Amino acid sequence: MNESWHQQVKNQHREEIITAGRELFLQRNFPDVNIREVCQLAGISRVTFYKHFSSLDELVFEVQMSIMQQMTEYILPDSSVSGSGRQQLEAILYRWVDYAKNYPRQLRFITLFDLYYDSGTASPELKQQYEQFINTEGRQGFLQPILEQGIADGSLSSHLNPVHSGFFIFQTLMGVLQRMSMTRLPDYGTTVAYDDIVMPVVRMLVHTITVNSSQ
Known part of the structure; x- marks a missing residue:
């Protein structure tokens, strides 16, 4: 009983640290946040x-993984969703856009994390942990089963390579959404809305893998 209580307190402290770090990182660029501020907010x-994190870098990785988990759960359909591969893919892409519109700070954090990750300053241990996270539970290549279904049911081009096409879709849409999360839309004398930029990209992606047999 006593051991169980201590474990609950320990788990609670860890979640409080992650929550505090996430709040601060989303408010500001995470290089501008320090451990003292995280501790103060977490109490x-x-x-x-x-006792839970060896460095602020480790907390940054933990927050990135929590955001990626949130995004994946938001955009992927549940098991009750039916329809052709194309219909399911379109639904995923629309939910993806919806997530980006509702959570722009999360997209900005992911952008900053990607730059930080590629800078080479993170430890090999943290990178290995992150790669394991990405490569499990369908986070890497989560579009592939939908594309394979679309090929099988004829709603997508039979010439598609599901692995290459999934990577192409992910990189293209994620790049646009990340850019939009950091861009102030210009005023050229007429309103340029978010959907004016993003939705043509979604339609282009779906059109390409539906009719383009050269991919």
Whole structure:
């Protein structure tokens, strides 16, 4: 009983740290956040922080994984969703756009994290942990089963390579959404709305893998 209570407190402290770090990282660029601020917001001591995380970098990775998990759960259909491969793909892409519109700070964080990750300053251990996270539970290549279904039911081009096409769709749409999360739309004397930029990209992606047999 006592051991169980201590474990619950420990788990609670860890979640409080992650929640505080996430809030601060989304408010500001995470290089501008320090451990003292995280501890203050979480209501814990530095000693408690270091019982759960060896560095602020480790917390940054943990927050990135929580955001990627949130995004994946938001955009993927549940098991009750039916329809052709194309219909399911379109539904995913529309939910993806909806997520980006509702959570622009999360998209900005992912952008900053990608730059940080590619800079080479993160430890090999953290990178390995992150790669394991990405490569499990369908986070890597989650579009592939939908594309394979579309090929099988004839709603998508039979010439598609599901792996290559999934990567192409992910990189294209994610790049546009990340860019939009950091861009102030210009005023050219007429309103340029978010959907004016993003939705043609979604339609282009679906059209390409439906009729383009050269991919």
